[in-house]
Amino acid sequence: MSTSTLATPLPSAPDLCDAAPPRRRRKGSGMNRKPRFAITITAVFFILLYLPIFAVVLFSFNTKKSLTVFEGWSLRWYEAFFHDSELTKSLQTSLVVAAVAMVGSVAIGVLLAFGLVRARSRLGGVANLIMLIPLVTPEIVTGVASLMLFRGVNLQPSLTTLILAQTTFSISYVTVILRARVAELNPEVEEAAMDLGANRFQALRLVTLPAMGPAVLSAAILIFTMVFDDFVLAFFTSGVDPQPLSVRIYSAIRFGIQPSINAIGTLMLVGSLLLIALALLVPRLFGRHGTSLDLFGG
Structure with missing residues (x-):
């Protein structure tokens, strides 16, 4: 063992106490953070999947013979089906x-x-x-x-x-x-x-x-x-x-x-x-x- 190694002073007790504690990972950061991109993709998927079905249900109650303009609620098309x-x-x-x-x-x-x-x-x-x-x-x-x-x-x-x-x-x-x-x-x-x-x-x-x-x-x-x-x-x-x-x-x-x-x-x-x-x-x-x-x- 060399003399320079022996001469290196050891840290004192106050120095050890003043050392900054390791940072803790904040709750909700990193892996716990909500994946906004995945949520957006999921929302777009469900919209594209169920929006046409919602349109079919909505326009089945339309008073007007139209598939683009909804005027009011009616059961005329259900009556037309059963007749x-x-x-x-x-x-x-x-x-x-x-x-x-x-x-x-x-x-x-x-x-x-x-x-x-x-x-x-x-x-x-x-x-x-x-x-x-x-x-x-x-x-x-x-x-x-x-x-x-x-x-x-x-x-x-x-x-x-x-x-x-x-x-x-x-x-x-x-x-x-x-x-x-x-x-x-x-x-x-x-x-x-x-x-x-x-x-x-x-x-x-x-x-x-x-x-x-x-x-x-x-x-x-x-x-x-x-x-x-x-x-x-x-x-x-x-x-x-x-x-x-x-x-x-x-x-x-x-x-x-x-x-x-x-x-x-x-x-x-x-x-x-x-x-x-x-x-x-x-x-x-x-x-x-x-x-x-x-x-x-x-």
């Missing part, structure tokens, strides 16, 4: 197709969900992968493929082909939703029911299906909403008459947007929102104590 026989017929067609597709896809989806979860072979994994393919396939591809299939078997586009296409397309959604619920069920409960004298079908009907009730109902509501609002698949598989409401609206828009179309869009929006809210509330209201399935939350 239009073609539009009301299309509405009935959409409701019938959605109801039949819902029942058919749920019935088949329940069986497929049980088969995929309880399967003990390698085919179960392959089948699980195949069930995901319709979910990622562009719907226009599905529509064209369905049209080619029906033409190949000499089936002209009609109400029957529309129902078959919508039911087939919805099965994958039901299966994926219910498969998660079936995987959560404890097989020992079914075994206990069979030990008490029930056969396999009775255990399934009296024990398993009631436990899946909220999930089945939520899936049914979701499928009804999807089929009722669907346009692409309905456009390729429906005939000239009867037409579902979405296709009828498209045909009417080609000759100019009428205020009654705004009334139809508002009614469809309200109905879809009510069904989605019901699908979210049903599992929470009736599926408590470990039997619920939050459809959109996992």
Whole structure:
């Protein structure tokens, strides 16, 4: 050690006390500061997303036959819709197709969900992968493929082909939703029911299906909403008459947007929102104590 190092004086106690303490990061600075740019982008996104929908709802109550000038509140365009026989017929067609597709896809989806979860072979994994393919396939591809299939078997586009296409397309959604619920069920409960004298079908009907009730109902509501609002698949598989409401609206828009179309869009929006809210509330209201399935939350 050198002499100069030994001769360096050490700081005294008062000098140590006078040293400035390290600065503390102010609360709200740095990472805690609100990202104004992100908030601005989010606000612009929601404005661009919901402003056209707000305009449709607003002008559906317009007294004037205009899509740019709002004069006052009126229900004349809703009355015009319900007095239009073609539009009301299309509405009935959409409701019938959605109801039949819902029942058919749920019935088949329940069986497929049980088969995929309880399967003990390698085919179960392959089948699980195949069930995901319709979910990622562009719907226009599905529509064209369905049209080619029906033409190949000499089936002209009609109400029957529309129902078959919508039911087939919805099965994958039901299966994926219910498969998660079936995987959560404890097989020992079914075994206990069979030990008490029930056969396999009775255990399934009296024990398993009631436990899946909220999930089945939520899936049914979701499928009804999807089929009722669907346009692409309905456009390729429906005939000239009867037409579902979405296709009828498209045909009417080609000759100019009428205020009654705004009334139809508002009614469809309200109905879809009510069904989605019901699908979210049903599992929470009736599926408590470990039997619920939050459809959109996992």
